[in-house]
Amino acid sequence: MQNPKNYRFSQRMPEGDNRDRMVCDDCGWVHYVNPKVVVGAVIGHDGKILLCRRAIEPRKGFWTIPAGYMEERETSEAGAAREAREEACAEIAIDALLAVYNIPRISQVQLIYRATLASPDFSAGPESLEVQLFGWDEIPWNDLAFPSVHWALHHYRAVQDRESFPTHTNPPGELGNY
Template sequence: MQNPKNFPFSKKIPEGDNRERLVCGDCGWIHYVNPKVVVGAVVGHGGRLLLCRRAIEPRRGFWTIPAGYLEEHETPEAGASREALEEACADIAIDQLLAVYSVPRISQVQLIYRATLARPDFAPGPESLEVRLYDWDEIPWEELAFPSVHWALRQYRQVAGRTAFPAFSNPPSETGEY
């Protein structure tokens, strides 16, 4: 942790807590480190799915759904829409929550939505090398960036045509420890 004001932080278990935290020795302020929230969408259009080839690390050159970190003061739906605009220059219409994934190894919670293109226009944004629509049997499965992209695409297909369904989570054999 950066300590710009040179507060004397030390690791200790604060009163009423059960785990070590960074605590300021002068004022008692506790620095909580919490998971990051990732938001994204599986975007369909005409029976095909929108994928973005990553222009950034991690996994540069691999394909993913439009997704990224939720910003402060932003709803998850607005964040997923913003990510689609940033990564694919795509205006999307979110249908409903598709899945909530836990990836504890990297302290992430991922909220993935089901969406459609609001307009059939899209192009690579600054974080994408390429953006395209794939038919199911054309998806480059071996070139997908993350396990959660595999999960989301498969779960999206499971509920195709359904108007209501409970949100998915990590598949039973997947702990999110990738």
């Protein structure tokens, strides 16, 4: 955290709270550290799914759905669409929230949408080595970047032809502690 005015912070429990926080020793302002929100989409087109091979760490060289950290002052849907543009140079049409995954080990909440390509055009963005459409049996399952990508793909397949469905969560027993 930048400290432009040289405020002094210490770790302590603010009055009325139930856990230690970083608190300004001079004015009592509390610096809250909250989970990061990741937004993304499983994007279908002509019976195939769009995946990106990562050009950056973590898991460089592995395949993933277009996803990344939500920015301030954007909706989760806008963030998912932005990530598709940044990673796959793709314009998408989002139709539903597919899943909410909790990854407490790294303080993440992932909001994954179901979407389609709004145009058949796509290409690798700066964070992707390549982008490709895969049929279900062509997906490089052993080279997927994260367990939540596996979850999202399976949840997508379970509801790809359904108009409405309940939002999925972590599979039973999966706490996201990878």
